[in-house]
Amino acid sequence: MKPTIESILQNQLNKIQAEVIMTAYSENLPGWKVQKTEPDFYRLCYPDKGKAWLEIQNERYILEPGTLYFLPAGTVQSFGTEGDEPYGCYWCHFRLELGDIEFINSIHLPPFVYVRDRQMMNDLFAKMYTYQYHPTITRELRLKAIFLEMFSFYLDEGHIQAQTLQDPNFEVKWNEVLAYIEANLHVNIQIEDLAKVAFLHPNYFITSFKNFMGCSPIQYVTNRRIELAKQLLMETDFPVATIAKKVGMQNHYLSRLFKRYMGLTPIHYRKIVKHSIGNRLETAVASEEDYN
Known part of the structure; x- marks a missing residue:
């Protein structure tokens, strides 16, 4: 979602x-x-x-x-x-x-x-x-x-x-702001562009965003890029370089940032996740066979 x-x-x-x-x-x-x-x-x-x-x-x-x-x-x-x-x-x-x-x-x-x-x-x-x-x-x-x-x-x-939500401040177009971020994770996202989407001055936008989201716009964008990278590593066989491009980062920067956030490299993460998924599928199939 x-x-x-x-x-x-x-x-x-x-x-x-x-x-x-x-x-x-x-x-x-x-x-x-x-x-x-x-x-x-x-x-x-x-x-x-x-x-x-x-x-x-x-x-x-x-x-x-x-x-x-x-x-x-x-x-x-x-x-x-x-x-x-x-x-x-x-x-x-x-x-x-x-x-x-x-x-x-x-x-x-x-x-x-x-x-x-x-x-x-x-x-x-x-x-x-x-x-x-x-x-x-x-x-x-x-x-x-x-x-x-x-x-x-x-x-x-x-x-x-x-x-x-009843707070009138939520009437600011946060849905549009978040949708804009999601649609543009592959490119450089500027605060000024986000502020325009919300019809706010950039300085006020940063403060409002942090109040609502609990983090700065830059932190939120970074978190979303890491989450998208995790999803692509888990669901596709794209090379890490391709995934880096899809999340708007250089290959070496994604690897460094990913390890800082997750504690392991993108390749290591992919191996662990896919191995875990494979084990769960094998267990599910075995359970179904036992049931039948």
Whole structure:
């Protein structure tokens, strides 16, 4: 797939910085109620048993097992048990940096998603709960890694898409800019040309591009050229010199840059990838023969 506005989404997500404040499991008896709190942190809530009700932004929901809820910071929230059974829930409180808050607020995230693999989600919360009390220097890294896996699940199941973007700044023709880059990877791409496509002054274009993509235009173009080179090495038998020309580089420069990015030469990369693909195909054929 050629990069379009989805590339902006991906780059914004890749640079999200989250701080896990606390995670725990709470059990509440029938009659429990909390009225109109407005926390300055975000919440993920995962009901484990029973039912509860949630009112947020004048909408009412029933919290029950098999659903993962996302509660934005700065929203008015009320909770209470539903029915005559105790209500049990895993929860995680976390904060985002200002730039990430603006991005998250600019997309339509659903209030909840369904969790098919409940054991998987239980394990993630259990790991996070355990690691938050680890006295090691890797504690924050472990918490962040588990949280990002959990939040990635939420985003995948929420099916966020390009049309969900609400920030008016996205109206700048970023699709056209990225399409222009993709169509011209084989030639020298000038910042002035990209700025013209976006109808922006070159200086403002560079700043805007970096804000949206998380890297400079030059870095993005280089990354796309490396990705195209990887694809051609994997899918074709073109000589490295031909591939270098197709990605707008001299042969020796592609080899040097590729090794710096990937840790191995283009020829070595091709051998490893094609060998791995061959092994997977042999395994798949063998599995099919065993099945038949």
